[in-house]
Amino acid sequence: MFLKKVMVAGAFIMLGNTAMAGCGISSGNVNVLANDFPAIQAVTDAVKACAGNGVTVETNLTKDHKDIMVAALTANPAKYTSVITSNSTLVTLMNDGLVRSLDDLVAKHGAALNPSQMVTVDGKIMAVAFSANAQHLFSRTDVLKKAGISSIPATYEDVLAAAKAIKSAGLMDYPVALNTAPGWNLGEEFVNMYMGTGADFFKPGTAEVAINNAHGVATLNMLKSLVAYSNPDYLTYDSNATQAEWEAGNLALATLWGTRGAPILDDEGSSEAVTSSTVLSSAPTWGNNARPASTLWWDGISISANISDEDAEATFVAMMNGISSDVIKANQEKAVWLGKGYTPTSASAGVSATAAGGAAPYPMLPFMGTLHMAVGNEMSDFLQGSESAEQALTDIEAAYTASATEKGFLK
Amino acid sequence: MKNRTFFWFILPSLVTMVLFIALPIGSVVIQSLHIEHSAVLKEVKSCGPFGCKNQVQIDVEATAALKEEKPLGQFTGFGTYKNRNHLALNELTKAWGTSSTWEHYFSKVYNLPFYRALAFTLTYTFVVTPLVLLLGFCIALGVNSLPKWIKGPTIFVSLLPMIVTPLIGSLILFWMIDAKGIFGASLQWIFEDPNLSLKASSTLTWIMLIVYGVWHSAPFAFIVFYAGLQTVPTETIEAAMIDGASRWERTRYVILPHLVPLIVFISLIQLMDNFRVFEPIVGFSAQASATSLSWIIYNDLTGSEGSFFGSAGATSVLTILGVAVLLIPVLIRTWRDFSRKVV
Numbered sequence: 001m002f003l004k005k006v007m008v009a010g011a012f013i014m015l016g017n018t019a020m021a022g023c024g025i026s027s028g029n030v031n032v033l034a035n036d037f038p039a040i041q042a043v044t045d046a047v048k049a050c051a052g053n054g055v056t057v058e059t060n061l062t063k064d065h066k067d068i069m070v071a072a073l074t075a076n077p078a079k080y081t082s083v084i085t086s087n088s089t090l091v092t093l094m095n096d097g098l099v100r101s102l103d104d105l106v107a108k109h110g111a112a113l114n115p116s117q118m119v120t121v122d123g124k125i126m127a128v129a130f131s132a133n134a135q136h137l138f139s140r141t142d143v144l145k146k147a148g149i150s151s152i153p154a155t156y157e158d159v160l161a162a163a164k165a166i167k168s169a170g171l172m173d174y175p176v177a178l179n180t181a182p183g184w185n186l187g188e189e190f191v192n193m194y195m196g197t198g199a200d201f202f203k204p205g206t207a208e209v210a211i212n213n214a215h216g217v218a219t220l221n222m223l224k225s226l227v228a229y230s231n232p233d234y235l236t237y238d239s240n241a242t243q244a245e246w247e248a249g250n251l252a253l254a255t256l257w258g259t260r261g262a263p264i265l266d267d268e269g270s271s272e273a274v275t276s277s278t279v280l281s282s283a284p285t286w287g288n289n290a291r292p293a294s295t296l297w298w299d300g301i302s303i304s305a306n307i308s309d310e311d312a313e314a315t316f317v318a319m320m321n322g323i324s325s326d327v328i329k330a331n332q333e334k335a336v337w338l339g340k341g342y343t344p345t346s347a348s349a350g351v352s353a354t355a356a357g358g359a360a361p362y363p364m365l366p367f368m369g370t371l372h373m374a375v376g377n378e379m380s381d382f383l384q385g386s387e388s389a390e391q392a393l394t395d396i397e398a399a400y401t402a403s404a405t406e407k408g409f410l411k
Numbered sequence: 412m413k414n415r416t417f418f419w420f421i422l423p424s425l426v427t428m429v430l431f432i433a434l435p436i437g438s439v440v441i442q443s444l445h446i447e448h449s450a451v452l453k454e455v456k457s458c459g460p461f462g463c464k465n466q467v468q469i470d471v472e473a474t475a476a477l478k479e480e481k482p483l484g485q486f487t488g489f490g491t492y493k494n495r496n497h498l499a500l501n502e503l504t505k506a507w508g509t510s511s512t513w514e515h516y517f518s519k520v521y522n523l524p525f526y527r528a529l530a531f532t533l534t535y536t537f538v539v540t541p542l543v544l545l546l547g548f549c550i551a552l553g554v555n556s557l558p559k560w561i562k563g564p565t566i567f568v569s570l571l572p573m574i575v576t577p578l579i580g581s582l583i584l585f586w587m588i589d590a591k592g593i594f595g596a597s598l599q600w601i602f603e604d605p606n607l608s609l610k611a612s613s614t615l616t617w618i619m620l621i622v623y624g625v626w627h628s629a630p631f632a633f634i635v636f637y638a639g640l641q642t643v644p645t646e647t648i649e650a651a652m653i654d655g656a657s658r659w660e661r662t663r664y665v666i667l668p669h670l671v672p673l674i675v676f677i678s679l680i681q682l683m684d685n686f687r688v689f690e691p692i693v694g695f696s697a698q699a700s701a702t703s704l705s706w707i708i709y710n711d712l713t714g715s716e717g718s719f720f721g722s723a724g725a726t727s728v729l730t731i732l733g734v735a736v737l738l739i740p741v742l743i744r745t746w747r748d749f750s751r752k753v754v
Contacts, residue, residue, distance in 0.1 A: 067713045087459070092717050095450075097471035121468060122455035129460045173606075182699045183710075205454060205467060232611035233590065235699040296461045338460050361461040366450065366469045369717060377524070377710070380699040384613070387522065395522065398502075402494040406721050408447035408485070 023050035023321040028314025029058075033069055034084035036061040037259050039131050039335035040299065043084070047322035055314060066092075073098040078304040081315040085302045087295075087362040088369055090119065090127050095366050099126060099302040105316040112324065117338050119300055121364075129300035130323040131335035133258045134359060135179075135192055136294060136350035137284055142277035143171055143252040152279055156196075156222055156286035156293065159253055163229040166252050175252035176229035177245055180383070181238040187376025188295075189255070193219045195360055196286050196293025207367045207409035209400050211375075212393040220382055220389040222286055227383055235380055249274045255283065255294075258351035262333050265347050280350035282357045292354050295362040298338070367409045374400040436731065443491060443724030445484040448477040484721070491725045498729075499523045525726075528702040529733075531617065535703070536685040536737070539624040543681055544674060546625060547632020552662065554633070555640045566637070573630035581694025584623055613700035620701055623691050628684065632677050639673045640666070672748075675741060682737045686730070704730045 032047060034040045044059040051057040060080070062068075066089055072079035073093065085093060093099045101124040106113065110128065119127040137159070139152050147165040159176070166175040179185040194201070199215040202208060211219075227234050231245070243260050245251050247270035256264075261280050264270065283294030301319045303312050321327075325341030336348040336355075344352055362368070374396050382392035404410045451473035457466050478484075493500045506519035520526045554565050572580065588594045588609045599607045609615045643666055651661050689705035692698055698706065704726055711723040 070717065091468075094471065095469045095717065097475055116460050119457075119459045121457040132460060181696060207450075207452070207467075231590070232606060232608040234611075236610050236696040238696075298460050355461065361459060361464075364457055364459075364466055364468075366452070366467065377698075381522070384699070391522070398495045399524070402496045403719060403722070405494070406446045406491060406719055407717070408450045409452075411449065 023055075023318055025050060025053075025055050025314045025317050027054045028311045029056050029081060030311070030315045030318045031057075031080045032059045032082045032084065032315075032319075033065050033072060033080040034059070034061050035065050035086075035299075036063050038262060039259060039331065039337075040084055042327060042331040042334055043130065043319075043322040045322075046324065046327045047318045050318040050321055055318075057318060065089075069093065070096060070098065073304050073306065076306040077308070077311075078306040081304055081307050081311050082319055083302050083304070084299055085127055086133075086297050086299050087364050088372075090300070090302060091364050091366055092369060093302060094121065094126060098305050100305040100312065101125060102128065102303060102316070105303070105313060109313075109317050109320055112320070112340065114339060117300075119298070127300040127302045128319075128323075129298035129338050131299045131337050132351055132355060133297040133299065133336070134294045134351045134354045135188070135255050135257050135283060136292075136354045137281050138246060138251075138254045138256050138261075138264070138350070139279050139281065140252040140274070140277050141279050142273065143175070146171055152281045153253065153284060154282070156193075156226065156284045159284055160225055160229070163226075163253060167229065172250070172252055174229060174231040174250070176226055177234070177237060177242045177251050177254040177256075178223075178226060178230070179237060179239050179242055179256070180227060180230065180234045181236055181241075182380045183376045184372065185238050185376065186235075186379055187372040187374075189223060190219060190375045190379060191362070191372060192255075192283070192294045193222055193286070195295055196283075196289055196291055198289055198291050201363060201368070201371060202365065207404055209371055209397055209404075211371075212390075212397050216393045217389045218287060220379070220392060223379075224383055224389075235383070244269075246270075246278075247274065258336065258348065258354075259334075261347035261350060262335075265333075280347065282350065282353035283359060285357075290358065292357040292359040294354050294359045296355055296359050297362055299335075367404055367407070370403045370407055370409070371396075371400050374403060439724045439727050441483070442720050443728050444486060444488060444721075446487045446491060446721050447484045448474060448481070449485070450474060451477070487721075491721045492729070495523065496722060497525050497725050499525060524702070524707065525704075525729075528704050528707050531701045532686060532688060532703045532733075534617065535621060535624060535688050536682060538621050539628065539685050540678060540681045542621075542625045543628045543632045544677060546629040547677070548636050548670075550629065550633040551636035551640055552666075554637060566634075569633055570630045572626050573628070575627075577627060577690035578694050580627060581623055581691040584619075584626075585695050588619060610696075616695070616697050616700040620688075620691050620695060620697060623695070624685065624688065627691075628681060632681070635673055635677055636670060639670045643669050675744060679738065679741050679745075682741070683734055686734055686737060704733065 030047065030050065032044055034044060040061060044061060048057050048059065065083070069083050069089065070092065073083065074096065078098075083089070083093065090099070103125050106118065106125050106128065113128060117129050118125045119129055137153065141152070143166060144152075144162060147162065147169045149162050149165055153159040153162050163175050166172050178189050180189060194211065194215065197215040197219065199213070200210055203210045239257055239260065242254055242256055243264060246254055246256070246264055249271060264278060265275055267275070283292040285292055301323070303315055323339055325339060328337045328339050328341040332343060333345045333347045336344070336351045378395040378399050379392055381387045382389055401410060451470040452467050453470045454465055455468050456463055457468070492498055495502055502523055503520065506516055510516035510519060521530060550569055554562060554569065557565060586592050590596065590599065590608050595609060598609070599605055609619050647665055648661060651665050656664065687705050688703045689709065692701055692703060692706045708723045708726045708730070711719040711726065
């Protein structure tokens with residue numbers, strides 16, 4: 001039986017290599033919904049190569065994928081056969097039972113995958129991860145050197161000291177940036193920083209929030225100290241804004257997404273002086289804790305529940321083509337790939353170092369997203385100085401409790 | 412008109428109104444009275460590229476059975492309306508009990524998301540509406556007294572702010588008021604303050620949104636008033652001139668009374684529109700300083716981690732009630748005018 005599976009899988013790999021168009025599928029529909037960044041574009045371009053011979057391939061890459069995925073997959077048949085998910089979006093889809101288990105498909109077509117790529121919940125494979133991502137530190141060594149700092153900051157206390165040195169040397173007024181736009185981005189900064197304390201977000205085994213404590217206060221205070229060195233407009237900063245500021249040479253220290261590494265380091269949109277002195281390093285630790293203050297994310301493939309088995313199989317095979325080692329080899333710098341054929345590059349140094357430093361993955365809890373939004377919406381008053389850290393935490397707790405009750409997580 | 416004829420005459424619009432107005436509102440009301448089923452949770456082992464952990468997950472099958480039984484969710488009555496994210500009745504009572512001064516009390520109320528949004532929504536509505544009326548009227552008077560050959564181009568240019576899509580218009584202004592944009596940089600130069608940022612201060616953000624609102628809506632008032640000005644009877648104006656009325660007196664005692672129905676009309680539309688203020692908040696990324704009721708609904712519906720239909724429904728119903736309260740004075744006036752004409 002096992003031998004047979006291996007032979008079938010082997011046969012598909014052979015087919016995939018010899019017949020370029022077709023990828024070994026003869027019929028079925030493939031329709032992929034995903035976020036929009038270079039690594040995913042590389043994957044979906046390879047998936048599109050499977051079109052033809054009775055196979056249709058469509059893709060929809062949009063940063064608003066999270067907003068439409070639940071409605072699109074609830075329909076029967078689902079509008080998309082596959083969504084490229086991450087830690088948090090997979091949970092949202094699983095909460096409503098919208099993605100199918102991949103055990104059979106992986107057994108049949110997944111021989112080329114690393115075992116670590118499997119995302120299993122309760123023993124069932126629910127997604128196949130293909131790349132890793134995390135927010136980590138970006139530093140400008142030339143500016144640091146001018147301010148008399150020779151090493152890359154390893155802790156947020158060092159970041160603050162370096163920012164102070166840069167400011168007092170008159171090099172930059174606002175050397176620091178984080179993705180601090182209220183909502184999801186600001187929520188993520190809190191989650192990352194709180195992760196660095198090693199404390200839990202919820203009372204174990206329950207949906208009751210547990211951030212209203214000394215760790216929460218310290219987290220808020222650390223974020224406030226950092227934004228004191230940010231441009232006064234920081235409450236409008238999302239990933240695109242911080243990347244643009246970095247490329248314009250206005251920043252010296254920033255916590256940005258790993259996937260922004262490649263676009264920042266390439267020769268477009270920035271000057272030689274900025275790109276040549278930009279160094280990507282691990283997310284800093286803080287408060288004498290060992291764990292980097294960041295969350296590890298993966299991007300992975302999921303297959304919709306409400307589609308025919310034929311389409312599911314066609315989609316899975318096409319997606320395997322999208323994350324094959326050939327694709328990885330041709331796009332080394334675009335992501336930290338988890339599949340075979342990847343050799344780390346300078347653009348991935350930050351994510352690798354953050355993972356190696358022991359950062360924790362973003363919690364795959366059904367109510368994490370609700371807390372994330374409550375934090376992101378209730379925190380800006382504190383950062384602007386109009387309320388105390390304790391009040392902000394009480395507000396977050398109250399907002400979360402009301403929302404989680406509505407979602408049925410709390411009674 | 413006979414009752415029977417009237418019925419057939421009105422039927423198509425009645426059906427459309429029931430289908431597209433009454434039924435959706437009814438469904439929103441029903442939705443707002445429900446919350447999702449209690450999630451059946453179970454602890455399972457989940458593994459990924461970064462290791463394994465025992466974590467709580469939703470028991471999809473058990474939850475699906477609950478949903479199958481009652482697709483609307485659990486009935487909670489006005490629970491969602493009363494909770495902290497909406498009317499926050501408990502929090503209000505508590506704040507009342509623990510506050511020594513009015514100022515203290517209001518700062519506590521302002522800390523609640525619904526009242527914060529309401530504060531901005533009402534301020535916006537009551538500042539923008541009169542300013543739009545005033546500015547629109549002034550532009551209309553100005554354009555009306557221009558020589559004929561220049562009127563067409565002037566009207567076209569004056570209408571531009573209304574033609575631009577609100578979201579695009581606010582995004583364009585957003586970049587202009589950036590510290591490096593033309594307005595932002597000019598303001599820094601005028602006030603000799605290199606740290607002045609319109610986006611960073613709550614007060615300045617409110618002013619900016621209000622200025623944007625006036626800029627965007629004034630052309631609407633202008634074009635309506637301009638049309639109205641064409642109907643002012645020249646005989647009356649001439650008579651007033653012969654009586655020695657100055658330009659100001661003619662405007663005050665002849666033109667304005669003639670335009671009262673239009674003022675009522677524009678106020679009605681503007682009160683409704685401004686109470687629903689939404690696009691500029693998104694365009695200006697202003698949610699840290701200013702939120703509106705519509706923005707809360709949007710935020711509930713597009714929350715990337717699943718939507719809060721009950722919350723969105725409750726806020727929608729409260730918005731409808733708010734619009735109704737705002738419009739009552741104007742509607743009473745219209746009704747009086749109407750009854751007077753009939754009698």
